[in-house]
Amino acid sequence: MKLRRLRSFALALLCALPLARAAAADALVLMTDFGTSDGAVSAMRGVAYGVDPKLVVSDLTHQIPDYDIWLGAYRLYQTANYWPAGTVFVTVVDPGVGTDRKSVVMKTKQGRYFVGPNNGLYTMIAERDGVAELRQIDEKVNRLPGSADSYTFHGRDVYTYVGARLASGQISYEQVGPALPVDTVIRLPYEKPARAGNAVRGIIPVLDEKYGNVWTNIPKALFEELGIAIGDKVAVRISHGGKVVGRFVAPYRNTFGEVPKGQPLVYLNSLLEVAIAINEGNFAAQHKISSGLDWKVEISKQK
Structure with missing residues (x-):
């Protein structure tokens, strides 16, 4: 045995x-x-x-x-x-x-x-x-x-x-x-997200390529310093090469389906950083927005 x-x-x-x-x-x-x-x-x-x-x-x-x-x-x-x-x-x-x-x-x-x-x-x-x-x-x-x-x-x-x-x-x-x-370790220079009075500023590091959502490098904690709550309207200004190429106002929502189809929203992406999208649409293509180190964004609470 x-x-x-x-x-x-x-x-x-x-x-x-x-x-x-x-x-x-x-x-x-x-x-x-x-x-x-x-x-x-x-x-x-x-x-x-x-x-x-x-x-x-x-x-x-x-x-x-x-x-x-x-x-x-x-x-x-x-x-x-x-x-x-x-x-x-x-x-x-x-x-x-x-x-x-x-x-x-x-x-x-x-x-x-x-x-x-x-x-x-x-x-x-x-x-x-x-x-x-x-x-x-x-x-x-x-x-x-x-x-x-x-x-x-x-x-x-x-x-x-x-x-x-x-x-x-x-x-x-x-x-x-x-x-x-x-x-x-070599590091590329880029603009870090920062508070600027009643606004926060950052860059558009990438697009959510498949859907055309515009991602920023502004983290949740910095965004929350503005006192914006779910449902509030958010003012977004996007510039490229020092020239303003778009101004938008959209509600802050948790997810896409909380606004009607074809309407814009501001939300936190999967990395808990601020992003802008259109429900079942392509924000970047519609507004001719791209990404990179020279694409800047400024976000504030709409008064």
Whole structure:
């Protein structure tokens, strides 16, 4: 009886080993401006699975507009905190590929890792989450074997390879390369949300692309300083390049269906930041509004 129990225990332990190994690997998340019309993303996935076939590889997006470092930084800010500690993000929006810009792995204070070029992609993550450590990738050691003569696809040859090895536990964070001062993370300059008398000001960092809702970087707490309650009317002024391009008045509501179809509203988006929309309509298209660092917004309570 004891021998039979011992055999059963040994069999259960052997069966559990693959599960334990899979649980030990952290998720690998890919974000690029490559699109999916060619084989670039598939090649990156192939490298990751070549490192460890058991890795869980997911996509944040591959539809960042060409070379748009700011939008890449925002999509990381929008998404990263919904992934567990230990997740490794491979981020490739890299117009300086092959130049002397540094390839790094940034570790946040929450324990997530960001692998890519130090070119501003980590602006908002560094500000919100804090930088625990920063390391430069030693490309002589940590590079896809046989790729030394390739200078234009670091997303495949360096970042995915390093990210997959880090996520799978094949290398430690310390083995990535030499430590850098945490304050050398490059940050893009942009206008922070701020109170301005009886108004709050910010920028339109992105659009809710699918529906044309206009997102701002004005957080709930700052907005609430204006004393605006659900149902109050809100005055919105939008400018681009220093020129006012639109003035609007809309009620502050919790959600779209609280106003009639085709009518505007001000609401808090999924990040609890102020946004403007039309119920079952496209606010940005209707009013010719776009987004970026030079799109400014001012919000106040309508008297």
